[in-house]
Amino acid sequence: MKLARMLLPLAFSLSALSASAQPGVGLTDDPNSWHGKNPGLRFDRDNTFGWTVMTQRERIEHRKKLMAITSYNDCKAYMAEHHQQMQERAAEQGKSLPASQSDICDQMKASGQFTH
Numbered sequence: 197m198k199l200a201r202m203l204l205p206l207a208f209s210l211s212a213l214s215a216s217a218q219p220g221v222g223l224t225d226d227p228n229s230w231h232g233k234n235p236g237l238r239f240d241r242d243n244t245f246g247w248t249v250m251t252q253r254e255r256i257e258h259r260k261k262l263m264a265i266t267s268y269n270d271c272k273a274y275m276a277e278h279h280q281q282m283q284e285r286a287a288e289q290g291k292s293l294p295a296s297q298s299d300i301c302d303q304m305k306a307s308g309q310f311t312h
Contacts (some may be wrong), residue, residue, distance in 0.1 A: 238301060245275075245296050246282025248290060262300065268309045271301035 204237045239259045241247040247255065258278065265271045279296075304310060 245279055249285045268305050268310050277303055
């Protein structure tokens, strides 16, 4: 019994380390808590267009793609494509999406996210 009490915390620690070592897994991939390079940028249901028709994996990938974009024009092109895809998906599901409240590309530009 003593051995089991000693090994249980170790097992949990190893499990957590294993999960965080896998690509796409871990606290940094939680779209509800991650704010990008700039703490003023958020990715959540209140400001991510199409959030309700995206899986958690898609939300994570969307955020990663946005944060990898290095130019304003590339951001605008990506977001136009993303909006179109989300509108189509929502229509397929019989849902409507609210209009965007803000422009993430403008926010990223203002915060110095783009290198060119």
